[in-house]
Amino acid sequence: MELKSCSNDIVIFFLNSQTDIGPDCCHAIDIITCNYWPAMLTSLGFTVEEGNILRDYYNASSAPSLGGLTVIYQPQKDLGSFCFSSTSQFSVNKCKKSAVSKKIVSVMAPQQSERRPATTGSVKNAMTLTEKIFSRASEKPQLSPGDNVWVNVDILMTHDVCGPGSFGIFKKEFGENAKVWDREKIVIIPDHYIFTSDERANRNVDILRDFCMEQNIKYFYDIKDLGNFKANPDYKGVCHIALAQEGHCRPGEVLLGTDSHTCTAGAFGQFATGIGNTDAGFVLGTGKVLLKVPPTLRFVLDGEMPDYLLAKDLILQIIGEISVAGATYKSMEFVGTTVERLSMEERMTLCNMVVEAGGKNGVVPADGTTFKYLEDKTSLPYEPVYSDEKASFLSEYRFDISKLEPLVAKPHSPDNRALARECKDVKIDRVYIGSCTGGKTEDFLAAAKVFLASGKKVKVPTFLVPATQKVWMDVYTLPVPGSGGKTCSQIFEEAGCDTPASPSCGACLGGPKDTYARMNEPMASCLSLQVCVSTTNRNFPGRMGHKEGQIYLASPYTAAASALTGYVTDPREFLE
Numbered sequence: 001m002e003l004k005s006c007s008n009d010i011v012i013f014f015l016n017s018q019t020d021i022g023p024d025c026c027h028a029i030d031i032i033t034c035n036y037w038p039a040m041l042t043s044l045g046f047t048v049e050e051g052n053i054l055r056d057y058y059n060a061s062s063a064p065s066l067g068g069l070t071v072i073y074q075p076q077k078d079l080g081s082f083c084f085s086s087t088s089q090f091s092v093n094k095c096k097k098s099a100v101s102k103k104i105v106s107v108m109a110p111q112q113s114e115r116r117p118a119t120t121g122s123v124k125n126a127m128t129l130t131e132k133i134f135s136r137a138s139e140k141p142q143l144s145p146g147d148n149v150w151v152n153v154d155i156l157m158t159h160d161v162c163g164p165g166s167f168g169i170f171k172k173e174f175g176e177n178a179k180v181w182d183r184e185k186i187v188i189i190p191d192h193y194i195f196t197s198d199e200r201a202n203r204n205v206d207i208l209r210d211f212c213m214e215q216n217i218k219y220f221y222d223i224k225d226l227g228n229f230k231a232n233p234d235y236k237g238v239c240h241i242a243l244a245q246e247g248h249c250r251p252g253e254v255l256l257g258t259d260s261h262t263c264t265a266g267a268f269g270q271f272a273t274g275i276g277n278t279d280a281g282f283v284l285g286t287g288k289v290l291l292k293v294p295p296t297l298r299f300v301l302d303g304e305m306p307d308y309l310l311a312k313d314l315i316l317q318i319i320g321e322i323s324v325a326g327a328t329y330k331s332m333e334f335v336g337t338t339v340e341r342l343s344m345e346e347r348m349t350l351c352n353m354v355v356e357a358g359g360k361n362g363v364v365p366a367d368g369t370t371f372k373y374l375e376d377k378t379s380l381p382y383e384p385v386y387s388d389e390k391a392s393f394l395s396e397y398r399f400d401i402s403k404l405e406p407l408v409a410k411p412h413s414p415d416n417r418a419l420a421r422e423c424k425d426v427k428i429d430r431v432y433i434g435s436c437t438g439g440k441t442e443d444f445l446a447a448a449k450v451f452l453a454s455g456k457k458v459k460v461p462t463f464l465v466p467a468t469q470k471v472w473m474d475v476y477t478l479p480v481p482g483s484g485g486k487t488c489s490q491i492f493e494e495a496g497c498d499t500p501a502s503p504s505c506g507a508c509l510g511g512p513k514d515t516y517a518r519m520n521e522p523m524a525s526c527l528s529l530q531v532c533v534s535t536t537n538r539n540f541p542g543r544m545g546h547k548e549g550q551i552y553l554a555s556p557y558t559a560a561a562s563a564l565t566g567y568v569t570d571p572r573e574f575l576e
């Protein structure tokens with residue numbers, strides 16, 4: 001978070017890309033409605049003035065449409081560096097000005113009308129895939145990057161961290177007895193802080209349940225028995241993976257979620273992005289949101305992908321190339337022969353991390369792989385759209401993937417790219433395989449492949465957190481190719497890994513102190529250090545718990561190879 005300007009006695013916070021706000025555990029999501037922000041700001045000497053929000057944004061470049069104002073606060077003392085809880089650390093520049101409040105500008109959405117068919121037949125100018133989705137969802141046949149349009153939302157997802165805040169906004173703005181715009185288009189997925197005795201975390205799940213009962217929400221993936229997740233057949237786990245597995249991701253549609261990794265669903269050729277609680281409250285009531293059309297960057301990935309690489313290496317390569325701010329408020333479209341050969345889960349990994357480059361959304365054009373995946377998941381009709389041949393892209397990046405080597409992102413930024421082999425002297429004290437980025441079925445199959453090939457035991461504690469209940473089942477039932485029928489779970493046990501844990505976001509973002517595999521203390525194997533190789537998406541200070549923890553982001557191949565040696569390790573040591 002950066003104090004950007006101090007003029008006219010008004011203090012304006014612009015919430016910039018992940019570079020500025022990355023170390024925070026919740027990004028720029030709705031700084032006033034998120035439970036912990038007001039308290040944190042108050043402790044800094046601000047008077048939090050409710051009603052002063054015009055709108056919350058993920059980053060500054062998305063703000064100008066409504067006057068550029070994100071949030072206004074009155075500072076009562078100088079601001080210096082400060083530390084916010086054990087999971088965040090960032091600084092705020094100093095500002096001494098006193099402040100006055102600014103009038104609220106109310107923004108009304110136009111009346112909702114029937115969805116119209118695609119406009120792709122009648123367009124005058126060529127458009128990108130993302131522009132076409134905006135065009136259809138806004139019922140405007142022609143639009144360009146930078147236009148602000150009211151978009152009809154197909155699916156709104158929220159979870160235990162942001163649901164309660166979003167419901168609060170909804171009730172405040174639409175009334176205590178208001179009904180949501182469409183009970184079948186709202187998907188509510190407890191997944192973040194589930195297996196914990198933290199009362200506030202538990203209460204959040206109760207709030208989700210109460211709201212879903214009251215509103216008769218069709219898709220609520222509830223958990224009541226925390227002692228045994230299998231006793232909760234409705235419970236899924238990590239929202240982004242559950243959305244795909246339960247058939248909520250469909251080409252050509254608009255999917256919003258109160259989570260920055262909602263961009264994962266772009267793998268289905270749809271527009272998917274994270275929004276704040278204020279926007280979500282508004283969507284709950286209207287089914288609409290005001291969005292600026294992003295310009296598109298095109299990433300052409302060509303070449304045969306070597307069999308020691310995974311999609312995680314591809315996205316680490318791209319973020320390393322363009323930096324954590326390189327795609328701020330841009331759409332990232334992935335094409336090329338390498339992408340065409342990726343499975344749906346691998347495409348999800350690719351799109352999942354676009355937000356780590358500041359991307360508004362990531363998208364892979366739908367094809368036979370997409371349609372096949374969807375066959376048994378949805379019966380709803382969908383209409384894929386594709387970039388026109390003459391569409392204009394802000395930039396095009398080309399990569400020859402056949403030459404790429406296994407990568408890691410070193411602490412403390414996802415763009416701190418290095419070759420895995422360059423880090424071979426980095427001693428580690430644990431490995432974590434899990435999350436929306438690296439806790440899918442294929443991620444565990446990949447890790448099992450390395451353990452199987454080595455025939456050895458892990459040298460450091462190795463934590464496995466399946467993303468969803470379905471992934472957990474796969475880990476226990478699917479035979480690993482080339483293993484003579486062994487399951488991942490058997491191979492993990494033989495290799496000495498920890499038993500796969502209950503599905504959830506787990507320690508990817510730290511969580512309450514009793515979260516499984518959270519980085520609380522150094523492990524016995526490496527007493528003075530806390531160094532983790534992780535298949536997750538963020539390695540900011542404190543991200544997985546302890547603020548001194550060092551996180552190396554890596555593919556499941558690299559994570560498994562590192563577990564076997566106790567050092568950051570190139571998986572070719574075991575796979576070739």
Ligand SMILES: CC(C)[C@H](C(=O)O)[C@@H](O)C(=O)O
Nearest residue numbers: 025026029161259260261509
């Ligand atoms: C808690 C949630 C708001 C957050 C996000 O939006 O990304 C989390 O999922 C994360 O990965 O940091």
